[in-house]
Amino acid sequence: MLVARPDGTDRTRWTSIxxxxxxxxxxxxxxxxxxxxxxxxxxxxxxxxxxxxxxxxAAPVRLSLGVRGARVP
Known part of the structure; x- marks a missing residue:
């Protein structure tokens, strides 16, 4: 979820929560x-x-079982 918070200027700062x-x-x-x-x-x-x-x-979750430290592409 994103939250818009004023940053003290004319701009809005978006923060993910x-x-x-x-x-x-x-x-x-x-x-x-x-x-x-x-x-x-x-x-x-x-x-x-x-x-x-x-x-x-929505993309399917790709799990790499049995491999430590594997990164999901």
Whole structure:
């Protein structure tokens, strides 16, 4: 989940947060974007297409069992 927080200038600072940790009331007055909300914004992807972040989250998990320190490509 992304949280928009003012940084003291005209700009907004986006911070990624693990949604399981803080209570919802902690984000009172802040803009929150979840992975579900990424695909709803108008843009070049068109309707029905997933945002790249959503595509990565929906991709099958690749596990490397029995190999320590293996990186998942």
């Amino acid at each position: 693990n949604a399981c940790l803080p209570p919802a009331v902690a984000f009172d007055g802040q803009e929150v974007v979840t992975s579900e909300g990424l695909g709803t914004a108008p843009g070049p992807r068109g309707p029905g297409q997933l945002h790249p972040v959503q595509q990565e989250m």
